[in-house]
Amino acid sequence: MATDYDASRKTEEEQKEESLEARRLTSGDQDKTSGKVDEDETESAESYELPGADLSHETLSIEVTPKQADEFTCAACFLVQHDSRRSSPAADLCRDCA
Numbered sequence: 001m002a003t004d005y006d007a008s009r010k011t012e013e014e015q016k017e018e019s020l021e022a023r024r025l026t027s028g029d030q031d032k033t034s035g036k037v038d039e040d041e042t043e044s045a046e047s048y049e050l051p052g053a054d055l056s057h058e059t060l061s062i063e064v065t066p067k068q069a070d071e072f073t074c075a076a077c078f079l080v081q082h083d084s085r086r087s088s089p090a091a092d093l094c095r096d097c098a
Helices: 012-026 041-046
Strands: 071-073 080-082
Touching: none
Parallel strands: none
Antiparallel strands: 071 080
8 A cells, every 4th residue: 555655644533533434334334325326317307408409488698799899700719809819910810729
């Protein structure tokens, strides 16, 4: 077993708690619910949006503003970036894509 000499030392109480936990796990006295899943699969599946789903009844909760005069659209990632993120004055590429 490898020893981490940089780790902080544990008190005797912490060592006793760890040894009790290790004995409990090795004795087979494990938690009866440890293998069970807490949430129902059908409930979690209802929250997923499928591609092509009808979203006509949904409304946007954010305000979309048009591209400003000091912004450009990157030709590679198609994100609207501020001019300070332009890789070079002649190119329509952001610093991340350049």
